[in-house]
Amino acid sequence: MSFLLAAAPAEVDTGDTAWMLVATALVLLMTIGLGLFYAGLVRAKNTLNTFMMCVAALAVATITWALVGYSLAFDGDGKILGGLGHAAMSGVGFEPRDGTTIPHLVFFAFQATFCIITTALVSGAVVERMRFGPFLVFAALWSVLVYAVMAHWAFGGGWLAQQGTLDFAGGVPVEMGSGFSALAAALVVGARKDYGRQALLPHNTVYCLLGAGLLWFGWFGFNGGSGFSTGDASVLAFVNTLLTPACTLLVWFILDLVRGRQVTAVGAATAIIVGCVAITPAGGFISPIWAMVLGGLAALPCYAVIVWRTRTRVDETLDVLAAHGVAGLFGIVFIGLVAQMSWNDVADGLLYGDAGQLGSQLVAAVAAPAYAFGMTYALLKVIGAVMPLRGSDRDEAVGMDIVHHGEEAYVTGEGAILLNPEAGELEPKPVAQPA
């Protein structure tokens, strides 16, 4: 949102910086919250692997971001890509980032946490079967080729920002970026072997609710920090982050009631995320009452896509497309309808007299899904040509935790024999072999 504050004085504001330091930590917590949410949604034998994919993003995406991602996203205002002037964090120091009143380092760290969570989000499409090694490679390349590029388009002064697309906190790179990449990833990696044959149920719904709660909590930093200050836009986005998910929750309850006569907990956890996603692009641009309307309306397409997706052969396992892609797209378009100059000082939407803004939003709603889907599809095809993306059916049956991590989430310790390294007892001993 640098253009919002273009006239701001080039000096560090202590209040803004204090808030942004906190907001950065809040967003980082979201990745762990997401890990918990995802872990609860899978079968018990894949708990750790699913969580570890999010943890992996903490390592991989932070490093790629520091080395090249940040520079490609935020150095200069090239149409498609930024430059390499900030590669390896060169020139990122204590002086304020252009257009903000916070140190460049803080701006860098805040943006890094966005790259991390977005990379982690994509894993939801491939859990329970993708091998851990290839996922690390994918995460590293994806965080640069997809996330950094789209972040440049929307945040870094790239072509979407130049043609007037409003995206407060990441409807383009974060939500549509992850959601439509998830669809591509699910198609390339393929369905789990038991998908469509057996009921594959969430193994711990409490994790889901706790994870969704942590995500909501962190999202106050995500949206509230995306004004890079403690100014009006940040305050508006912060408050809208409370209002929108509340409305999504209620409408989701009603949809659950109509469809199954019971309100579900997994549905509630999903609704919280859908609401947070929907307000992400719109947070600082629309009035609180429209934010509430947005929350209620966003539930409808996302609910429909989840119901539809589970009837297809597409094993986009944790519905990243519905919860992030569709909700993000809905939020982006909604800005074009109800943005209000009197609230945001930037632009009006269609209902307040500027149909052109809707056009700018629609361009993003077409370009972002197309790029995310196409690039991710190609990237995984290339990685898949070099190394197998998934293990054998046998590995999948045993579970990813034992196969890839040599640990179990719910180990009892009964029958576990301590191995003594000095006695050379480190290798498993075959007790019997097939005849």
Next chain:
Amino acid sequence: MKLVIGIVRPDKANDVLEALYRAEVRGISMSRVQGHGGELERVETYRGTRVQMGLSEKVRFEIAVSDEFVQTTIDALCEGAQTGEVGDGKIFVVPLDRAVRIRTGERDHGAVTPVGR
């Protein structure tokens, strides 16, 4: 009357249930057990501590059937549970002295025959 006990891999439990259902074997109990049947033991590491997991997760089916259903039940268990690798499990058939259906007080053959057959 026999009690057929089948101990199978947890990830084959659904296939076994499906096979039993198709063979029209209806009265089933299932429990999670830990066991050791001679398969390769796996080593896990927790914070640098290496342990050999001597016991594997298994699922134990208990099915009480009349004599003419014993072979059908065994076939269904084998069909559902077999992968061909060590660790597929075992089936034990043991004689059953008595069976009572609690709801009606029916005994033995009547008690192990599904309602409506």
